[in-house]
Amino acid sequence: MNITIIGTGYVGLVTGVSLTVLGHKVICVGRDPKKIRSINVGKAPFYEPGLEKLLKKSIAKKLLIATDNLENSVKTSDISIIAVGTPTVNNKIDLSFIEKASEQIGLALKNTEKYHVVVVKSTVVPMTTETVVKSALEKSSRKKIGQFGLCMVPEFLREGQAVKDALNPDRVVIGAIDAKSAEIFSKIYKKIKSPQIITNLRTAEMTKYAANALFATLISYSNEIAGICEAVEGIDAVDVWNGVHLDKRLSPTIGKKRIKPGILNFILSGCGYGGSCFPKDTKSLASFSDSLKLPTQIIRNVIDVNERQPERVIMLLKKAIGSLKNKKIAVLGLAFKPKTDDMRESPAFPVIKILLKEQANVVAHDPVSYKQGVPRELEELHISLAKDVKEAIGGADAVVIITAWGEYKRLTPTVLKKHMKTPVIIDGRRILSKDKFLKEGVMYKGIGFSA
Numbered sequence: 133m134n135i136t137i138i139g140t141g142y143v144g145l146v147t148g149v150s151l152t153v154l155g156h157k158v159i160c161v162g163r164d165p166k167k168i169r170s171i172n173v174g175k176a177p178f179y180e181p182g183l184e185k186l187l188k189k190s191i192a193k194k195l196l197i198a199t200d201n202l203e204n205s206v207k208t209s210d211i212s213i214i215a216v217g218t219p220t221v222n223n224k225i226d227l228s229f230i231e232k233a234s235e236q237i238g239l240a241l242k243n244t245e246k247y248h249v250v251v252v253k254s255t256v257v258p259m260t261t262e263t264v265v266k267s268a269l270e271k272s273s274r275k276k277i278g279q280f281g282l283c284m285v286p287e288f289l290r291e292g293q294a295v296k297d298a299l300n301p302d303r304v305v306i307g308a309i310d311a312k313s314a315e316i317f318s319k320i321y322k323k324i325k326s327p328q329i330i331t332n333l334r335t336a337e338m339t340k341y342a343a344n345a346l347f348a349t350l351i352s353y354s355n356e357i358a359g360i361c362e363a364v365e366g367i368d369a370v371d372v373w374n375g376v377h378l379d380k381r382l383s384p385t386i387g388k389k390r391i392k393p394g395i396l397n398f399i400l401s402g403c404g405y406g407g408s409c410f411p412k413d414t415k416s417l418a419s420f421s422d423s424l425k426l427p428t429q430i431i432r433n434v435i436d437v438n439e440r441q442p443e444r445v446i447m448l449l450k451k452a453i454g455s456l457k458n459k460k461i462a463v464l465g466l467a468f469k470p471k472t473d474d475m476r477e478s479p480a481f482p483v484i485k486i487l488l489k490e491q492a493n494v495v496a497h498d499p500v501s502y503k504q505g506v507p508r509e510l511e512e513l514h515i516s517l518a519k520d521v522k523e524a525i526g527g528a529d530a531v532v533i534i535t536a537w538g539e540y541k542r543l544t545p546t547v548l549k550k551h552m553k554t555p556v557i558i559d560g561r562r563i564l565s566k567d568k569f570l571k572e573g574v575m576y577k578g579i580g581f582s583a
């Protein structure tokens with residue numbers, strides 16, 4: 133099939149590349165000429181494991197091109213997939229990119245005879261597809277549903293393993309306005325064995341929010357419990373969660389083997405969730421619920437607990453070293469999670485902002501997020517960026533771990549004692565062995581343990 137993807141970000145490009153692996157021809161429509169040029173020479177404009185290798189192959193086989201010409205792309209395709217951003221502005225979803233993309237697709241459909249299916253893959257609050265998207269399409273195309281098709285297929289890929297997820301999704305939820313749209317869209321994934329759920333547009337939209345809000349809730353619940361653990365000397369949340377995880381309803385035994393389901397990764401304490409999805413999706417869901425005059429007590433508290441986590445990191449740090457004024461603090465990790473360069477809503481930013489307000493000298497390190505050039509959001513901060521971990525921790529009064537990168541897991545007491553001014557570590561992700569560090573004379577504190 134010939135497919136147009138609007139938006140060349142994490143979802144758009146990964147989806148585009150994976151669809152070429154399934155044998156489709158893809159045109160990725162973007163707005164940034166630099167990104168378009170980069171994609172067309174097989175260079176991914178962001179870091180995602182495995183993406184660049186597949187992109188190069190797709191380009192070489194002429195299965196994928198990038199362009200800014202949306203009209204031509206739509207006219208020559210069977211399906212258009214909208215994968216543009218849906219940020220929150222003032223805690224409410226901003227649908228302007230969705231509306232604009234729908235309008236542009238509609239204009240292209242105006243002069244085409246061929247039946248075309250428009251698919252929303254961006255995360256949008258229930259009823260967006262059948263109100264905002266449908267009306268923009270109908271208005272600018274001067275056609276009615278039936279003359280073109282409409283689906284809402286939420287994306288569940290995880291950054292850091294996005295290519296794997298896109299090629300092997302747990303499920304494909306297809307919300308469709310009519311049977312013909314669903315039938316045409318489901319052909320895209322006919323080579324994939326994953327279960328398909330065919331439903332209506334608003335159920336598909338809600339499924340994505342229910343999933344993300346569930347994971348965010350588990351994280352904030354775990355962090356609330358961690359707060360109680362920190363306040364009582366001798367309790368360590370890591371040991372508490374080990375005990376909880378071994379409930380067979382959470383980690384069942386299959387044969388003689390104990391299974392450790394992925395959900396357990398969300399029932400752990402840390403410095404909070406970030407990224408381009410959980411923070412904005414929980415806020416969008418809460419404000420959508422407000423618009424229905426329904427209070428969302430749980431989700432509001434999930435957001436609140438999460439927004440307080442960075443302060444908890446600072447509280448642990450102050451407990452360890454007192455005043456932060458003129459102290460050198462090494463912040464390890466800027467990406468919101470490992471294996472991505474995505475720093476959107478990373479807890480590193482509120483932590484750094486408090487450190488700067490308290491007049492600390494901040495040296496940050498991340499293995500990928502400024503490797504291809506320093507992004508604007510980092511340039512605007514008055515911090516130094518270290519070329520490696522040793523440079524970051526050299527002469528530091530304390531180290532704060534924000535992202536669970538593999539190389540931070542390999543830090544040892546010897547390395548800290550050798551390079552730091554005073555060996556103090558605040559483990560915001562609980563990735564280091566507390567006992568080992570304490571035994572070797574390092575002052576160790578972490579979320580869920582502060583003795």
Ligand code: NAD
Pocket residue numbers: 138139140141142143144161162163164215216217218229232233236253254255256287288289290291408409
């Ligand atoms: P992103 O910001 O990385 O990419 C969006 C891209 O769309 C940008 O490059 C922007 O320039 C482009 N764009 C906007 N309007 C356009 C237009 N009219 N024409 C062409 N390009 C246009 O965003 P993302 O992370 O890829 O997320 C996209 C959507 O998918 C969001 O709704 C997000 O919530 C959802 N989602 C994201 C993830 C994730 O892990 N990133 C996972 C699941 C769902």
